[in-house]
Amino acid sequence: MSEVRVNNLSNENNTGGPTISGITTFSGTHFFVPPQGNTASRPSSCPPGSLRFNTDSAKLEYYKGDTIGWVEIEASNEEVGDTSEGLGIRGLVFGGYRQGSPANTQTDTIDYHNLTSAGTWIDFGNLFAGRYGTTATSSRTRAIVMGGHSNDRNTIDFVTIASTGDSTNAADLPVDHRYGAAFSNGTRGCVAGSYYPAQINNISFTDIATLGDAQDFGDLTVKGGIMKAANSTTRGIIGGRYEGPAPNLTMDYVTISSRGNAVDFGDTLPSTGQSGGACSNAIRGLWSGSYSNVIGFITMATLGDMIDFGDNFTSRGHRPACSSSTRGVWCGGRNSSSPYPSETDVDAVEIATTGNGRDFGDLTQGRHAGGATSNGHGGL
Numbered sequence: 001m002s003e004v005r006v007n008n009l010s011n012e013n014n015t016g017g018p019t020i021s022g023i024t025t026f027s028g029t030h031f032f033v034p035p036q037g038n039t040a041s042r043p044s045s046c047p048p049g050s051l052r053f054n055t056d057s058a059k060l061e062y063y064k065g066d067t068i069g070w071v072e073i074e075a076s077n078e079e080v081g082d083t084s085e086g087l088g089i090r091g092l093v094f095g096g097y098r099q100g101s102p103a104n105t106q107t108d109t110i111d112y113h114n115l116t117s118a119g120t121w122i123d124f125g126n127l128f129a130g131r132y133g134t135t136a137t138s139s140r141t142r143a144i145v146m147g148g149h150s151n152d153r154n155t156i157d158f159v160t161i162a163s164t165g166d167s168t169n170a171a172d173l174p175v176d177h178r179y180g181a182a183f184s185n186g187t188r189g190c191v192a193g194s195y196y197p198a199q200i201n202n203i204s205f206t207d208i209a210t211l212g213d214a215q216d217f218g219d220l221t222v223k224g225g226i227m228k229a230a231n232s233t234t235r236g237i238i239g240g241r242y243e244g245p246a247p248n249l250t251m252d253y254v255t256i257s258s259r260g261n262a263v264d265f266g267d268t269l270p271s272t273g274q275s276g277g278a279c280s281n282a283i284r285g286l287w288s289g290s291y292s293n294v295i296g297f298i299t300m301a302t303l304g305d306m307i308d309f310g311d312n313f314t315s316r317g318h319r320p321a322c323s324s325s326t327r328g329v330w331c332g333g334r335n336s337s338s339p340y341p342s343e344t345d346v347d348a349v350e351i352a353t354t355g356n357g358r359d360f361g362d363l364t365q366g367r368h369a370g371g372a373t374s375n376g377h378g379g380l
Contacts, residue, residue: 034060039234039301042070059282059379064352069299071352072282072325072379088114089324089376090161092124093331093363094145096320096370097132100341106130106150110159110167111331111364115324115374118348118360121331128157128169133196135182135228136320136371137189139208140380143373146191146204146214147177158211161375170211175202181229181278182371183236184208185256186380190217192238192252192262195225199243203254203262218261222250228278228321230285231256231378232300239278239287239298239306240268251298251306266305269296277321277372279328281351282379286328288357291317291336295349295357312357313347320372325379326351329360334368342366 036053043050043063050063052070060073093111098104108130111121127145134148138161145157145167154176157167179195191214192203201223204214224241231237239251249270252262268287276289280300286309288295293315296306316333323329329348335341348360 039232042301069302070283088116089374091115091322091324091329091331091374092136092138092143092159092161092372093121093320093322093367094136094143094167094371095127095131095134095148096332096342096367097318098342098365098367099334100339100366106132107365107367107370109365109367112164113346113361115322115327115329115376118346118358120361121346121363123364124164125159125166127167128155132367132369133179134369134371135177135180135191136373137182137184137191137208137231138373138375138377138380139184139186139189140375142208143375144182144189144206144208144211145371146182146189147173147180147194148371149178149196153178156206156211156214158208171206171213173204173214174216175200175204177202177204179225179227179242179369181227181238182373183229183231183238183256184378185231185233185236186378188256190236190254190256192220192229192236193223193225193227193241195242199223199225199241205259217259218254220262221252221264222248224248226275226318228276228287230278230280230287230298230300232280232282233379235300237265237285237298237300238262239285240272240276240290242275253300253303265303266298268306269294269308272296272306275317277319277330279321279323279330279351280378281323281325284351286321286323286349286351288312289316289319289321289330289333291315291334293357297354309354310349310356312349313359314343314345316343316345316368318368320370322372322374322377323351324374324376330357331372332363332367332370342368
């Protein structure tokens with residue numbers, strides 16, 4: 001067996017490393033260091049299979065092709081989630097409004113389900129106060145519920161995702177956020193916009209682990225509400241809104257770790273522009289549920305307009321969404337046909353590919369306009 005020991009290898013033009021063909025074996029008890037850089041420094045075009053380490057997400061990623069781009073390498077069983085708890089990737093749905101039998105009323109119900117497989121969701125507990133038009137986000141261990149329509153509309157509740165039980169009221173928002181959009185990087189939780197009693201452009205934030213009263217983060221480019229957000233570990237993207245008297249297709253983005261005003265990202269699809277739900281892995285953000293079954297997606301690291309992804313299994317409005325690193329899930333929603341009952345349907349898609357949704361189970365009760373999150377969204 002031949003052995004060559006050198007400190008550095010380059011090609012004949014000194015423009016990079018050499019091309020190694022054939023079967024190559026790296027042996028020894030040490031390590032191999034791939035190229036590394038942040039999300040912004042990703043090469044825009046390279047051979048499929050190219051490998052690098054992303055210093056923003058602290059994960060290896062590979063180039064899958066021009067239409068998909070860079071994809072993070074996940075554990076072989078991504079649904080294991082937090083192995084110290086052994087709970088898997090849990091999706092949670094908080095509150096909402098029940099239209100139809102047995103009565104038209106807001107609800108305080110919290111449901112949960114392991115996003116590994118389809119099935120009927122399970123009762124988790126109850127919110128501190130029933131509400132609808134609320135929104136939720138999370139870290140790996142804690143989910144927070146912010147704002148909404150109720151007497152406690154400017155509150156922040158939390159639950160520990162690994163256990164079941166009622167939420168705890170922990171802090172307050174600086175302004176009312178009703179039908180706002182929530183997102184997080186796992187450390188900082190943010191909520192943007194409001195629909196009622198007036199549309200606003202405020203963005204508020206809190207630290208998910210300590211949960212003091214929320215503070216001002218900055219402003220959206222356009223005021224509005226009835227919108228949802230997706231996030232990576234670095235960016236929050238707020239998509240679509242109702243800017244009375246009509247929908248507004250604007251998408252904004254912020255860098256979650258840095259306070260400041262939002263910047264224009266692009267436009268949503270017209271059929272996903274308001275009252276839908278959004279979810280994401282570390283690469284893609286998906287929107288659906290604006291009284292339409294159309295799903296649109298963006299690549300969160302690249303500014304631009306939303307692209308058609310496919311069609312959801314059902315057509316609903318005001319349906320919250322959550323996700324694992326591979327799967328997007330839309331929960332419940334309001335039927336678009338009179339008398340507009342709230343439904344239990346849950347739909348799912350595989351985020352890395354385009355295509356239509358499938359039936360993924362049912363909530364414990366029909367409801368719409370609640371909040372949803374998981375312990376595996378956005379690259380957590």
